[in-house]
Amino acid sequence: MIKVALKGGAELRRKLMAMEKGLAADFLRPVVYGGAQDLRGAMVGLAPKGKTGKLAGGIDVEIIKSGKGYAYALIGPQEEQYYGLFQEYGLGTGRSVPIQEKTRRRRGNYEQSMKVRRELLERWAGGEDINVGRAYLNRDLGINYGLTRRELRRQWILEKGWNLQGERRPNMAAHPFMRPAVTWRWPYVRQYITDGLLGIIEQLRRAA
16 A cells, blocks of 8 residues: 655645635645546556456545645555555565565575485485385484484474475565556656645635
């Protein structure tokens, strides 16, 4: 969800507030709303359409707060299109945010356990130890091959075909559509808001 806030234009704001008598309390509301609709249109155009187009169709604008000299709008997919977050930032190794240290550690442990498993299976296939690959939860394995109890447990989990922590990696690259829309359209939106404020000032000047 993208938050659009009017910042800058301090001189225009001061002039408008000086003409307070001729202004509605939320005079910025329609100006900000119009700029937000511009951003929404860009997001709809850039959003992945898929088979249904529901993500693009669910992008909306909401004025969440407005008053004398301020207005805030939220732009983004509605609650039903929550998956837009995954499109914007990705999942697993495709995420556009740093991987947590805990996740990195679990993945490292998984890679190490898979390496141990391959080594044990190679020994078993080569006839070095017929028991390797048949009884992974075996104290003798720990003694003979220097495996810790924790690693023996991991090997037992792998032998059972169960999922080991760090194994599952939902991997979807980020396909951002909100951030590029803001980058692309923000100069135009800023100009739109500036022109809107100048228009209000001109109307008030003529009415004075």
